[in-house]
Amino acid sequence: MIVNGTDRMSWRQHFADILLSGDKAEVEAATDAALAALARGGDRAAANAAGKAAAKRYRESRGAAGVAGGFADHSRASPGGGFTASDRAGGPGPATGSAQPSPSANALDWPRQLAPRLFDLPARWGWQAAPLAARAATHVELPPPRPQWVEPPHPDTxxxxxxxxxxxxxxxxxxxxxxxxxxxxxxxxxxxxxxxxxxxxxxxxxxxxxxxxxxxxxxxxxxxxxxxxxxxxxxxxxxxxxxxxxxxxxxxxxxxxxxxxxxxxxxxxxxxxxxxxxxxxxxxGPRWYPVRPVSQPIRIDVLGGDIWRHGWASLLVTFGTSVLTTGQQVTVLDLTGQDVAGGLVAVAAASGRRTRWTALSDEGSDLDLLAGVPRRELPECLAVALLGRPSSPAGGDQRQERALASDVLTRVVRSLDPPLTFARLAGAVGVLRQSSGDGVLTTDEVTRLAGQVADLDRTEWATRHLGFLANQLDVLARYGRPSGGLPLWTDDPVSVIATPGDRDDHKELLDRMLVQLAQIAMQQRGPLSGVLAVAGADHLGGKLLRILSDHARIAGVRLILMIDQPQDDLEKAAGTGGAVCLMKMYNHRDAAVAAEFIGRGHKFVVNQVTRQVSKSFSDGGNDNFGASTGQSGSRKQWRSGLAGRPTGLSDNRGHTWSASRTWQTGDTVGTTTGSQRVYEFEVEPREIMGMPETAFILVDNSSAGRRVVMADANPGICLLDRVASTPIEGS
Missing domain, CATH: 1.20.58 (Methane Monooxygenase Hydroxylase; Chain G, domain 1)
Known part of the structure; x- marks a missing residue:
């Protein structure tokens, strides 16, 4: 049976979207398995299951190191190919563009090179380039020429x-x-x-x-x-x-x-x-200086980012290693499906620190999601996670649905014996709907639940909601081990919990559940401490993130929220924790929001240029004419005093004539420039849209004053020469 290239391309794209690692070899293995299942006569669901199974076998064959190394050593499957986040972040490790893994694909060369530098440098979120004036101050204004003595013109003597x-x-x-x-x-x-x-x-x-x-x-x-x-x-x-x-x-x-x-x-x-x-x-001197806030903010909002999440992955590496250096714990909830924390796991593992990377999928995992959750807090936790938020502003008030869910789940939790699992909770809700309970409950539990049926509202509305709760609990039961599995939160220095990259109701339900479980863990002051990073938190909504932020602040846990598009209610909550990192954005409205957050400032700009050109010409003349006549003579004086006859006479006549003619022409060119004081963006939206993938603008409000710094989270900068160990003075 011959399968055309179009089918292979569509299956390859499908698995590239849903697989977490982004490893091309894993994508190709899943694609081959899916096509083989179709060739055997299976349907699309069977092909999808075969592909996921093949991808799981591939991951298991690579081992934990291979999973961590996949972040750096393989290019992410995409129509255009390209490098992974760590490759773009400056990792020197090889990048493979083919579908088959190279012999060195599992070699963690770049994490081993980055780890000594990243764990040796002081705390930083990125690096700031040295000012141009300090790097190359070679231009000096030349002095004027030496004055020369010129003798003044001497008068005509x-x-x-x-x-x-x-x-x-x-x-x-x-x-x-x-x-x-x-x-x-x-x-x-x-x-x-x-x-x-x-x-x-x-x-x-x-x-x-x-x-x-x-x-x-x-x-x-x-x-x-x-x-x-x-x-x-x-x-x-x-x-x-x-x-x-x-x-x-x-x-x-x-x-x-x-x-x-x-x-x-x-x-x-x-x-x-x-x-x-x-x-x-x-x-x-140094060409790069570390960048960090003046004081530790209680919450960090990362807004924007490239579509491949290279910037988020780089920021997690640079910031996470700084946190680990101080002995704190870093926990990452990766809701993107793009393995943004793989680089941090690889670098931490290369430094000898314990790491845990867990992927939750509908095929199950080794985690017991409800392990350690107090029974008294479980009903409210599940009610919030199962109902979520309205799909639109006009979605209506959900307090009645939440009250019904909380009441039903409270009765269920009281009626069940340990251990509590999602499957047993779903069976208990089924008993309240007067079903069999699916055989996961004991006779005593069914009896206790049956005694609660009479106390419940039997209206059509309540029946529909009971069916919805049972269905949602059944969905959550697919993502974890029924009982006896590993706890969700551990005291490992680096712990990553990744969810699939799908964008459906099941995915959002799992993400909300993880957020609720994180809130309970922070309330208990248990193993969840240090720093909690939530990557891809856009779909959770501003209200849920504000509640999570409040829990983190009370528990003393620093919260990092990585949000792609800061719109609607997310825009109102941005920056309330003290520090914001603005990264590359593609949408003009998102860029405008980021520019507004950075702020505006007064400056003088040229607002008018006037050019005047004029010519003049004048012509004039005059004529003068004059005439003069004169006569003179002399007489001889005798001794007697009498005048004698004239001895000489002179007669003169003169004519004068003068004429003049003048011409004058002139050209005048004038330019007038006017400046005006304006109040404009400090950083224009188009500049934010054109930023490099790993660059970010740090807006620090964590202390007195406000500071805006342009920095780069590329972890490979630490391998360069002339990297300072202290920030720039005064910054």
């Missing part, structure tokens, strides 16, 4: 200097002329005086007068030349005085700029040295 030059020339000629005359007079003085003496005393007096007048005229000419030279020098000094004052001021500013430049160069050198020290410290 050409005319004044030409005047001084003429004065100097005139003084030189007069001095030279005076020297020549004085030298000649000195040479021929005696000869001249002898000749003058021959003309008599009158000639001597005239000679003396002429000498004195000539000396005076020569001295006067020299003095006038000196005065003209002094006047020219004074004019030059007065003309240059504003320039020299301005030049002195500019020189002072230049000297001040030089001093500022020297100071800027010194600051740049100091900043460069500091940058080099910071860069050297960043190059040799």
């Amino acid at each position: 050409g005319a004044l200097r030409a005047t001084r030059t003429r004065a100097v020339t005139r003084l030189t000629w007069r001095l030279a002329f005076t020297v020549v005359l004085v030298g000649a007079f000195t040479t021929y003085r005696f000869a001249i005086e002898e000749q003058v003496a021959g003309f008599g005393s009158s000639a001597g007096r005239v000679y003396s007068l002429v000498v004195l007048v000539a000396a005076g005229l020569l001295a006067l000419g020299v003095v006038r030349s000196l005065a003209a030279l002094n006047h020219a020098n004074r004019n030059i000094r007065d003309f240059e005085r504003p320039y020299l004052t301005m030049r002195t001021q500019e020189r002072q500013r230049h000297d001040a700029a030089l001093r500022e430049w020297d100071e800027a160069v010194r600051r740049h050198a100091a900043a460069a040295q500091e940058a080099e020290r910071a860069a050297a410290s960043g190059a040799s």
Whole structure:
């Protein structure tokens, strides 16, 4: 008989969804068994049972180590293949993409490498990358260029200097002329005086007068030349005085700029040295720092996560090992069906700690679910678990149904002898419905129950509810050993209880029952202590989780709730325990809820940019015309004081004309930017939707103040170099 590929693909997908381990080899074994059953003529139910049996035999053949190692060493069965949570979390162990297990599939190499580091480091939930400024502070602003001295333009003193030059020339000629005359007079003085003496005393007096007048005229000419030279020098000094004052001021500013430049160069050198020290410290210092809340929160809400639960698995490894290091116990209720705690079990086992991993399925298990539950608390516990919550907000009040269930179960518990099992409880409810009891009850028990029948309401509504209670108890009876099995809660350092990945009424009933049993265990202060993690708690509802949180707080048990979609009543309860880890989200509404929880802040953003472009052009001109006429003359003056006839005449005429034309053009470009203070998300929803699988945002409200930190739960970070042992200062 030939089975087409489509049937094989559908069976493979079916077993990939319902099997906990996600091991491709286990999925293929179950698929082969199911197809073989169909080939023998069996129906779909028989094929499904054959596949589950084959998967169970495969798990038993691998042993406990193989079950734990399946988390790391096999890729999860999916249409696209891919790696498991631990592989994505940085585990160095091999990942197999084929359907057949490799010889090293059971080798726990990556847990053995992670365990020494994870159990040696201080308490942490993940790692925070070192700030960029500490890792690479190499950019330092360069100093301005050195100021250069530019000589101010000197005023034009050409005319004044030409005047001084003429004065100097005139003084030189007069001095030279005076020297020549004085030298000649000195040479021929005696000869001249002898000749003058021959003309008599009158000639001597005239000679003396002429000498004195000539000396005076020569001295006067020299003095006038000196005065003209002094006047020219004074004019030059007065003309240059504003320039020299301005030049002195500019020189002072230049000297001040030089001093500022020297100071800027010194600051740049100091900043460069500091940058080099910071860069050297960043190059040799830690690149990852542990992240944890300032104080221990009473409850931790993990919101979001990738569809393969790699982020949840990584967070359980990093956080769980920190808890185990302190000697506390970690208990995980894995309601996802995706083995999110397999990595923690593997790492804990590699460190030599006792672990227990138990999968509950409708084929039964080695657990006695009701072991250790007080008889007086069992009726109320079962009433809450069996009835659950309304399927919709309009589901109605269930207090009447719960009261009837509690009354019936109280009568049943009082009428039965130990041990109490789900099968015996279902048979007792059947007796109250006037059935045979299925042979699981003794004659005395049936007699006592029969005496209770008359006290019960026999209406149709009550009869239907009795049938519902019997059916639900029968469903729970499939998941555990009737009696004498292992207790549900132990004192093992790591204990994992996993339920199937189905999303049906039986699955939700089992999950509610486990939550109720956890509440009773915490009330008794028994083996359930330390940390309780509930993975995949979305379908339990906010009310049930709040009650569980209250029990955990009273019992001193730290509760971790891993919720995929924080909507409806779950959104209202998020963060009430002090700490929240926000992970990758796919739905835009979930991301918006997470962004609202992180909060908003004020900041300035550019809200308007205006660009203005303008051109201008102007044209102008003027014309000027002028004319002038003039006449001048001179007359000779006679001794008698009368004016003589004119001796010279001059006549002049002039015309002036001027014209000017101006053109002017200009381009103006202006840009105006306006900023506005806004109140926006600190982290945008799109950034939350684009986060890596193992990254999370820690919102810590466990102490005074509020702290938001971006971290990564990848346990493989502990194998890297330069991982700090203490958190960043001030964080």
